[in-house]
Amino acid sequence: QQQVKQSPQSLxxxxxxxxxxxxxxxxxxxxxxxxxxxxxxxxxxxxxAIRPDVxxxxxxxxxxxxxxxxxxxxxxxxxSQPGDSATYFCAASPSGTxxxxxxxxxxxxxxx
Amino acid sequence: xxxxxxxxxxxxxxTGKKLTVTCSQNMNHEYMSWYRQDPGLGLRQIYYSMNVEVxxxxxxxxxxxxxxxxxRNFPLILESxxxxxxxxYFCASRSHNSYEQYFGPGTxxxxx
Numbered sequence: 070q071q072q073v074k075q076s077p078q079s080l081x082x083x084x085x086x087x088x089x090x091x092x093x094x095x096x097x098x099x100x101x102x103x104x105x106x107x108x109x110x111x112x113x114x115x116x117x118a119i120r121p122d123v124x125x126x127x128x129x130x131x132x133x134x135x136x137x138x139x140x141x142x143x144x145x146x147x148x149s150q151p152g153d154s155a156t157y158f159c160a161a162s163p164s165g166t167x168x169x170x171x172x173x174x175x176x177x178x179x180x181x
Numbered sequence: 182x183x184x185x186x187x188x189x190x191x192x193x194x195x196t197g198k199k200l201t202v203t204c205s206q207n208m209n210h211e212y213m214s215w216y217r218q219d220p221g222l223g224l225r226q227i228y229y230s231m232n233v234e235v236x237x238x239x240x241x242x243x244x245x246x247x248x249x250x251x252x253r254n255f256p257l258i259l260e261s262x263x264x265x266x267x268x269x270y271f272c273a274s275r276s277h278n279s280y281e282q283y284f285g286p287g288t289x290x291x292x293x
Contacts, residue, residue, distance in 0.1 A: 075223070101280045112185075112271050112284030113224070158223055162280060167212055167231055168239065169282070171224040 073161050075172025082179050088146040090175045092159035095140065099161035099170075104133065104144045107156045107174075116157070117144070149179045183208045185285035187272050193291045194262055202257045202288050204272030211277045213255035214239070215247065217268040218287075224271065230255055262292040 074093045082088045092102075103118035119126045119133040119142065126133045132145040146153055159172040185206045194200055206213065214229035216239075226239030230249040244266055246258040255274075259266060269289050273282040 078221075103280070103282075110287075112273075112286050114284065115281050118280065160224075167214070167229050167237070169214070169224075169226055170240075171216075173221055173223040 073159060073170050073172045075159050075175060077175060078173070079176045080178070082149045082177065084149065084151060084179055084181055086149050086179075088149045088153065088177055088179070089143055090157055090159070090177070091141065091143045092161075092172050093139075093141045094161050094170075096161070096163060096170075097140070098163040100164040101162040102133070102135065102142050103160050103162075104131075105158045105160065105171075107158065113158060146177075149177075151179045151181045153177060154179050183283070185272055185274055185283050187270075187285040187288050189288060190286065191289050193293065195293055196263055197261050199258070199260050200262060200290075201259075202270060202272075202290070204255045204257065204285060205253050206255075206272075206274040206283070207253065208274060208276070208283065209252065210274035210283075211252070213249065213272065213274045214282070215245070215255070215257045216271045216273065217241065217266075218271060219268050227257070227270075259290075262290075264292050266290065267292045 104116045105113035106116040107113040117128050117131045130147045135142045157175045188203045211232045215227040216224040218224045225241045228247040230236045272285040275282045
């Protein structure tokens with residue numbers, strides 16, 4: 070019940086294309102859903118995050134879509150660039166806690 | 182510059198030899214946490230601390246100890262390391278007022 074399932078494990082996209090990464094959860098107590106971006110040799114960095122009271126959040130080329138009834142959320146990267154090549158992690162945090170549950174990660178490669 | 186620092190960045194040790202990985206943040210954050218990252222498993226929370234002298238277990242605390250005697254420091258202690266603790270370790274911090282976590286650069290530990 071504490072798991073966050075992430076797919077796909079890896080993704081190859083052409084430059085200018087749309088990258089889509091999906092996550093699903095079971096615990097309805099989760100109330101914060103961030104996406105992290107990690108480059109090789111670096112720590113994860115917060116990319117964008119959403120709370121369950123909205124269905125979509127957009128920041129530049131990055132959009133989170135959130136479906137509360139389906140308990141799913143996804144990251145869309147529009148106009149994908151080679152510089153977006155990295156590992157992406159979704160995560161979820163239960164309300165009122167300091168716990169974070171991470172997905173298993175998606176390795177994205179954007180071809181020039 | 183606001184940052185989370187970890188030392189050492191790389192460590193090779195032998196089974197049973199006690200070690201400490203240090204973590205320090207200069208953002209006056211109340212919350213700090215340790216994660217381990219393993220291929221195919223994503224990041225898993227080991228321990229976290231809500232403030233000085235207040236710590237709690239994450240999802241994989243076995244074989245680890247922590248202490249929080251000062252607000253800026255949160256060391257991770259492996260009293261008797263075993264090969265299954267070979268991993269990439271990240272420290273993170275955040276303010277009570279925000280969900281956003283800031284990660285350190287990571288410590289790659291190998292236990293032989």
